[in-house]
Amino acid sequence: xxxxxxxxxxxxxxxxxxxxxxxxxxxxxxxxxxxxxxxxxxxxxxxxxxxxxxxxxxxxxxxxxxxxxxxxxxxxxxxxxxxxxxxxxxxxxxxxxxxxxxxxxxxxxxxx
Amino acid sequence: xxxxxxxxxxxxxxxxxxxxxxxxxxxxxxxxxxxxxxxxxxxxxxxxxxxxxxxxxxxxxxxxxxxxxxxxxxxxxxxxxxxxxxxxxxxxxxxxxxxxxxxxxxxxxxxxxx
Numbered sequence: 001x002x003x004x005x006x007x008x009x010x011x012x013x014x015x016x017x018x019x020x021x022x023x024x025x026x027x028x029x030x031x032x033x034x035x036x037x038x039x040x041x042x043x044x045x046x047x048x049x050x051x052x053x054x055x056x057x058x059x060x061x062x063x064x065x066x067x068x069x070x071x072x073x074x075x076x077x078x079x080x081x082x083x084x085x086x087x088x089x090x091x092x093x094x095x096x097x098x099x100x101x102x103x104x105x106x107x108x109x110x111x112x
Numbered sequence: 113x114x115x116x117x118x119x120x121x122x123x124x125x126x127x128x129x130x131x132x133x134x135x136x137x138x139x140x141x142x143x144x145x146x147x148x149x150x151x152x153x154x155x156x157x158x159x160x161x162x163x164x165x166x167x168x169x170x171x172x173x174x175x176x177x178x179x180x181x182x183x184x185x186x187x188x189x190x191x192x193x194x195x196x197x198x199x200x201x202x203x204x205x206x207x208x209x210x211x212x213x214x215x216x217x218x219x220x221x222x223x224x225x226x
Contacts, residue, residue: 039212041157048207048216049149049157060214092157096212099171101147101159 002027002095006104013083014112021107023076023093030073030097037096040069040078043106044089052091053078085111114138114215116208121220128198128224134191134208134217142166142186144211148193150204151219160206161193175201198224 003026013019029036040053051060053069056076066081080087088111093104120132134146148160161172161182170182181194191208205219 037212041213043157048219049213050216051212051214054212054214090156094157094159094213099159099162100173101162103157103159106156 001100002097002102004093004095004102004104006093006107008107009105010108012110012112015085016082018079018081019083019109020077020079021091023104025074025095028073029095036072038076039094039096041092041094042089043092049092083111114210116210116215116217118206118208118217118220121206121222123223123225124198125226126199126224129196130198130222132193132195132206132220136189136191141189146184146191147209147213148182149207149209152204200224
């Protein structure tokens with residue numbers, strides 16, 4: 001199975017300041033179709049997860065442009081350009097390169 | 113609007129069975145892979161199973177193989193998860209989700225306890 005490792009596991013962010021989360025996979029997530037199957041989700045308190053970014057860098061419908069994803073191969077990053085209070089929750093990366101799909105441990109983001 | 117509504121959760125004794133359902137609407141259900149993901153209390157997310165649009169391919173996480181069965185009824189726009197030989201470690205909120213988890217239901221809680 002592909003192991004996904006996120007850092008940090010917790011983050012205290014200042015409103016208006018940037019924040020970033022790293023995600024590393026134990027194998028390349030590049031598939032033979034040329035796509036890299038790395039996703040980012042945010043689970044706000046008491047809610048189901050919601051998709052933020054798909055295939056490394058594509059924002060899902062309705063996701064604010066302060067969220068961006070980058071990376072390739074086995075190293076990926078989610079960046080929030082200016083953190084807002086509504087961004088609190090747990091962020092997960094996930095690989096969809098092969099079954100079983102696997103998630104990172106999650107990064108809990110709180111606001112200072 | 114895409115809607116996914118899970119049902120069927122509850123309290124069950126170890127070794128028991130439960131069948132979860134997910135009612136889908138707002139999209140062409142028969143065109144999408146569908147997934148179950150679970151989350152144990154206070155824990156992270158775990159992918160459980162996935163099924164192809166026509167039901168011909170199914171994949172599972174190792175911890176549920178031989179005990180859980182994913183199925184679908186495209187005529188009724190419904191997804192199911194038959195869970196047998198349940199264990200305490202299966203206690204979790206179970207979410208159904210569409211394809212690459214673009215859309216999620218609110219989840220249904222399964223508690224396995226004597």
